[in-house]
Amino acid sequence: MVLGYYVGVMPFDAHSFPAHAAAAPRGGRANPRAIAYWLLTVAGLIWLMVALGGATRLTGSGLSIMEWAPLAGTLPPLSQAEWQRLYDLYRTIPQYQLQNAGFGMEGFQRIFWLEWAHRFWGRLIGLAYLVPLLWFWARGAIPRGLGPRLALLFVLGGLQGAIGWFMVASGFDADRTAVSPYRLVLHLSMAFILFGLILWTALGLLRPAPMEIVPQQGKIRRQVVAAFWLAALTMLAGGFVAGIRAGFSYNTFPLMDGQLVPAGYLDLEPVWRNLTANIAAVQFNHRLLATLTLLAAIGAAVAARRLPDGFARRAVWTMAAAIGAQYALGIVTLLHVVPVSLGTLHQALAVGVLAAGLCAWHALRKPPASAP
Structure with a gap:
């Protein structure tokens, strides 16, 4: 409700926007409001990602995929042989041996799909950020001075993916049935930081003057x-x-x-x-x-x-x-x-x-x- 009020009611005052940030790199075509809407959309996707991550953690699904394949992992298993290969990998870790032994391919697929959806949503966020960023940059619509921050946010998003794998990998240790709580907190904290930075940037574009x-x-x-x-x-x-x-x-x-x-x-x-x-x-x-x-x-x-x-x-x-x-x-x-x-x-x-x-x-x- 608050975000809707901010976006829908508060007018963007171009005259109050700082001159060094309001000017576009080329041709004076800065479009802060469009960029703000895009950033709010990305923030919404991150919000859903955090919720999905909570469900993944609570169901113990996060360790079902034991490979980090940023590109190849976009597609789910497409053959019975691939399903069996991934299931055999999962059966080597303590979570299966101590908690889920004997729950079969059906049980494995149930937790696999939730973790796959979580990772797929992360890839979707990356595309939802990178593609519009390149489009705005090509059109010269990014306010001067904002480009480095937007680029840094993309790098932090990629780092969050690496932190996610760093967290998951901790659950493969011989004495664990879940991920390290320290790595979990790091992963969750980075999600909150990314969400906060993106939201604050969008709010600054919608209402640059106090x-x-x-x-x-x-x-x-x-x-x-x-x-x-x-x-x-x-x-x-x-x-x-x-x-x-x-x-x-x-x-x-x-x-x-x-x-x-x-x-x-x-x-x-x-x-x-x-x-x-x-x-x-x-x-x-x-x-x-x-x-x-x-x-x-x-x-x-x-x-x-x-x-x-x-x-x-x-x-x-x-x-x-x-x-x-x-x-x-x-x-x-x-x-x-x-x-x-x-x-x-x-x-x-x-x-x-x-x-x-x-x-x-x-x-x-x-x-x-x-x-x-």
């Missing part, structure tokens, strides 16, 4: 930024919850095994390992950060009442609503012991929180020459 400064806008912006970074930390902690499957334990709320702080919170040595490898500590930290994020978002929403009616106020309220919905969904997911449907939705809504937070932050950003 909105009118109003009293106490700086204070409200600081509250929004605090809620945003708390949400980001919560997502990082959530990655470790997913990576060590901590959500399948302590399925009560608000207490954990009858206690506010669970027993065994600091059982591991050295102490820092409790932050990433201790189920009790990882889940408690995620709960704590989520609660702090919710409180910060409520504070920002209350403060936003002082803003005039308009996009900025609605953006802050939408951010708070998204965080509240994510908090409630997290509780429901936990109480139901993380079914695939709710777990996938919870991961997808995290991107919605990120989007809403960035929209609110962007609407309240400082003007170039003066800061309230």
Whole structure:
């Protein structure tokens, strides 16, 4: 809703766009609005990719394809012999031997198709980014100064593909039935970073000039930024919850095994390992950060009442609503012991929180020459 309002209602003010960025490389044909729509489309594709990745992780499908073939892997197996070859490869890893032994070709194909769709969607995102980028460049439609950033975003997208394989490969080790939680968090974090950078770039093209400064806008912006970074930390902690499957334990709320702080919170040595490898500590930290994020978002929403009616106020309220919905969904997911449907939705809504937070932050950003 916020993005739709931003795109549909906020006019693009060509006169307020910085001169060094507004000029096209050739012929003055810069088209910031078209580029913004394209970037928002790519951001939407990444959003769906994150949701699909959540389903892949929760179903244990991510290790079903044991080869990284960026071009040849575009097509699925086209013969029974190829299906058998891939199935035989899968049967060599611990996940099959310890979890899925004997589930047959039908079971293998079920998890294979989900992982293949996840990888295919990643390739589709690459094409959806590269082809329009080359077209805009050939037409001289890219604003001056924006080209290097767009090229860097493409490189980061390719790096994300490599990180994805780096993560998957960790699941082939002799003592593993799932991927490394550290590599999982790296992969998820890069997806969030890419989404955020692309969305922020699009918002800057749609509304290059900060909105009118109003009293106490700086204070409200600081509250929004605090809620945003708390949400980001919560997502990082959530990655470790997913990576060590901590959500399948302590399925009560608000207490954990009858206690506010669970027993065994600091059982591991050295102490820092409790932050990433201790189920009790990882889940408690995620709960704590989520609660702090919710409180910060409520504070920002209350403060936003002082803003005039308009996009900025609605953006802050939408951010708070998204965080509240994510908090409630997290509780429901936990109480139901993380079914695939709710777990996938919870991961997808995290991107919605990120989007809403960035929209609110962007609407309240400082003007170039003066800061309230």
